[in-house]
Structures are given as structure tokens and as C-alpha cells.
Amino acid sequence: MSKSMLGIIDATIHNEEMQELTLKRSIAAVPFGGRYRLIDFVLSNMVNSGIQNVAIFPRYQYRSLMDHLGSGKQWDLDRKRDGLFFFPSSENENTGSFQHFKENVDFFGRSNQKYVVIANSFTVSNMNYKLILERHIQNRCDITHVVKEDETLDMYVLEKDLLVKLFMNHEQTGYRSIMDVVEDITSGYKICNYEYTNYAAVIDSLESYYEHSLELLDPVVWKQVFVKDHPVFTKVKDEPPTSYSKDAYVKNSMIANGAIIEGHVENSIIFRGVKIGKGTVVKNSIVMQKGVIGENCVLDSVILDKDVKVEDGTSLTGKTDSPYLVKKGSVQGALMNS
Template identity: 60%
Template sequence: MKRKLLGVIDATTYHDDLEDLLTHRSLAALPFAGRYRLIDFVLSNMVNSGIRSVAIFPKMQYRSLMDHLGSGKNWDLNRKRDGLFFFPSPIVDNDDNRIGSFDHFAANIDFFYRSTQEYSIIANSYTVFNTNFRSLLEWHIQSGCDITEIHHKDGHSMEMYLVKTSLLIKLIETRDVTGYSCMKDVVNDLHSLYTICHYDYSGYTMMIDSIQNYFSTSMNLLQSNVWKQLFLKEQPIYTKVKDEPPTKYVKGSSVQNAMIANGCIINGTVENSIVSRGVKIGKGTVIKNCIIMQKCQIEDNCYLDSVILDKDVKVEAGTHLTGSARSPFVIRKGTKQGALMNS
């Protein structure tokens, strides 16, 4: 398996509806579940499938993504042979959301020429799921497919494709002749010369493409049946490890049905919420149905319901912020929110 599958992650996608959370980062680097980033899921799936060579193709705002992944050590991808590779796009057009752009691949064609893996799995970076690609590869080979597109059980494409590396190279090299610009063009061509197959994946899957979708998916993690489908002991989701002290729960604080990461100080009440590392919640403050990202400070006597605070946000004492499940209140990274601003 180590020599059979090459991992290719397209991290170029930008969704306008997530703009408030993507001003300083790529979608792949969007924080999720308190201590992860969205890319952690597909990358961990690849590593758990025995893939030892993974190429990341980002486009814009990828500094935080590179900082998060580093050398790939936390995914056991910091190796002398193969490992983790970054290939930023030379194309600045931000309106192109095609997964697996052949122009982007062509700018780094030498990587594919040097690869020794017989097959390539091309995947997006924003799907929350947990699978092992070994079963997909076996099914693909037994079915005699040229290209396999992964579908969810509802019939929708998951924008992930399995193809022989040699065929991928051919598609890249002949893109100007065939008119194929990406993998989607190939699989959607009714007159394609290739055998196109659809593989149905029945496990839990969510593709994060909007604020509402991000919020609801995050809240669903607080249900044990959903959590158990995503975080499997035999197939762990890896992420960047940070050494921080345990969270301190001050006397009088109250926490119910919440995910609290390390390094926090909780003085108030937290219910049905996800709180990331290093967050400080003041005395008398109530947090309900919220996503609080890293190093936010929420002072005393605040009330937050259905709110998303991006990293490093400061909420001043006495502030009341209320959104809804369909339209959560979003505060951008590094800003200050006060009671007077909200009045």
C-alpha cells in the first residue's frame, strides 16, 4: 500500500458565504471541533490508509495552513522519501473553485513524473468524514474503472477521485487538446473514452461550504452518536500538537454538554458549545450554542447565544450577542466587541 496510492489535496476552494471566517486563512485551515482544522480529516484519512506521499495544492491565504501542517510531523509525513509537499498555485483567479485543476497540476508536473505510486487519490480539503481509502482502491481495481468518483449515500459527489497516476499525467498533458480543465470535466463528459465509476460512501459526511453549514455541523458534534462516527480509535484524526496546561474551572463555573480544549479559564456558564484552546470566560458570563475559537477573551457578565467568535476576539464586559441556528452571529478574527457597539 505504501507504494500504491499518492495523496493529492486541493486546498484552493473559497466559498463566499464563509468570507467572515476566511479573511486571514484558507478554507482548509478553518478551525473545527475545538482543536482541529478542516484539512486534518482528509489528511488523516490518507495517512490511516497507508499513504506516505501527500501533495497540498493551496492558492490564497495559505500561511496559516502551512503553519498548521509544518513538516507533517504530526501526521508522520516528515520523511526522507516521499512525505508532505506544498505547491501554491501560480493562478491568482479566486473565482475558480474546481477541484483538481489541471493547470495547477501542470505547473508542478515534475512532482507527478517523480511519483512512484501507481494510483492517485484527488480530494478536496473541506469534507468532514473518516474513512480508509484501501477499500476504495480495492473496489476500483476489481471494478475495472479508469476513474472513480466518490459519492455520498445521498447521491451527491464528494469531489474526490481515484485514478491511475499515469492517466492523471495524461489528462494534465492533453488538457488543451481534450478541453478537460479538471477531474469534474472528465467524469461529467457523457462521451468520455474512459470507464467512469461511482463509489458510494455510506459513512457520516459533511462538506463545509457556508456559515450555517459550518455552525450546524459543529453543533452536531455535541451529539455522541455523531462524534463516535467521526473520531474512531482505530482511525484517529491527527492534528498539530500544542503543549498547554489543562483547563481551569473556577469555583462557581458551570459546563454542560460542551467541548472544552486545553488552556482555558472558565469562570462562567458554558452550555452546548465548543471552546478552543486558551479561551478566558469571565464571571457571570453565559455562553450557549456557541463556537469560541482560540485565545478569545470574554469578560464578566456577558451573554452569548448562537455566536461564532473567530480567534483573538475580545468581548467586553456586559455585552449581549444573540444569533440563531440559521444565522449565527459572527465576529471576525482579532476584533473587539463591546456593549455600546451592540446597543
């Protein structure tokens, strides 16, 4: 038990630059990589690091997140002892995660792990927290802050008792989150940086979502994110294999199961249950679940959210630094874009 860890996923953050993808879902529940949600990566990292007790602290639009994770069965967290816990905030305004933790102090008191890993819900990586904990103990740090090239990954390791002390006294100290403590050079705590050298992507804007999604098409990135011995778990949905017509053409793309491909797909990520019609060309794009793209369409540098319908003959074009987004459940027609 001396090196046991409690996992804390701070899903309280609402980023205005992600608003177009988070109108009806939290950042944690944003689809990513063809069949995953963003939270799958950090949650899988925790499970693969031997963490059996995980608490998620959401604040905004968390219904789809709870539906996705359910009892935690896919992550082997549906347990009689420890397991997966949700603690939605009762606060309507952004008062900081420490207040959120304080509202649920009883959970921390019941948890018997000595150390805590705190992570955000929107960093894509395949990280072993055991290695970070070992460095934390070896260097006798109060707080270990995980960074990549001197940029924060919003991940921290510390003793649970110290965390409880920090959030119980936050009204006196003025600290609203663990980041406030790390950034305060007068705090008196020993803050250590842990430089993470493998792939890690912080998804905090529409542009970063688009950029880092398509990075998965790079075999070097793919091999660092999807590691055989450290799998990324997600909610299982039983669907048939993808069907390709004789005229279909696919190049350098990720295509999930349950899709029907009759057109041309290149440098794109296609989620479950998507249909792409004859004569249609999809390039440099992301098409989320159950999207239906008609015949003779052209899509380039486009993000289609879930359940979008694109009618025959429609042309949608964005830019690599400014992708064209179609909102969830909407319809795009040729006349609309003429």
C-alpha cells in the same frame, strides 16, 4: 507497489460563502472541532490509509496552512523519501486545478505510486481510502467518485498515469478539473460511484460550518468522526488542562485544553486558551482560540473567530440558521451592541 496510493489535496477552491472565515486563511486552515483545522481530517485519512506521499496544492491565503502543517511531523510525513509537499499556484485567477497540477508535472513523474487519491480540503469524515481503491480495482473503473446520498464529496481515485494524461491535455479537452471529467457523459471513461455510508460533512458555507461543528456534540456523530484506530492528527500545542471555577457550569460541550471557565457553557465548542468570565452564559456557540469573554455576557448562536475580545456585559445573539460571526481579532463591547 501495485496498490500504492499518492495523496493529492486540492486546496485551490475559494468559496465566497466562506469568505467571512477565509479573509486571512484558506478554507483548509479554518479551525474546527475545538483543536483541529479542516485539512487535518482528509490528511489524517490519507495517512491512516497507508499513504506516505501527499501533495497539497493551495492557491489562496496559504501562509497559515503551511504554518500549521510545517514539515508534516505530526502526520509522520517528515520523510527522506516521499512525505509532505506544498505546491502553491502561480496563477492569480481560478484556472482550475488541472493547470495547477500541470505546473508541477515533475512531482508526478518522480512519484512511484500507481494510484492517486484526490480530495478537497474541507470535508470532515473518517474515511479509509484502501476500501475505495479495492472497489475501484475490482470494478475496473477508470475513475471512482466518492459520494454520499448521491451528493459529491469531491474525492476521487484513479491511476496516476490517467491523471497525468488528463491534466497535460486539459487545454485540448477543456477539462479544468477532475469533476469536469466525471460530469462529462461523453468522456469515454468508466466512472464508478462509491457510496460512503458513514458520517461526512462538506464545509462550504458559514451556515454549514456552524451546523456541522455543533453536530460533533452528538455522540453518534462523534464516534464516527473520532475513531480510535484511525485518529485525527493535528499540530500539537502544549497547554495546561482547562481550569473550572467553583461556579462554572458546563453541559453538552467540547472544551479544549488551556481554557478558563468561570461561567455557563452549554451546547458549545470552546477552543484552546479561551477565557469565559463570571456570570457569562454561552449557548449554541463556537469560540475559537484565545477568545476572551468578559463577565455577565450572553452569547447565543455565535461564532467568535480567533483572538476576539468580548467586553463585560455584552449580549450577542444569532440564529441557528444564521449565526452571528465576530471577525478575527476584533473587540465587541456592550455599547457597540446597545
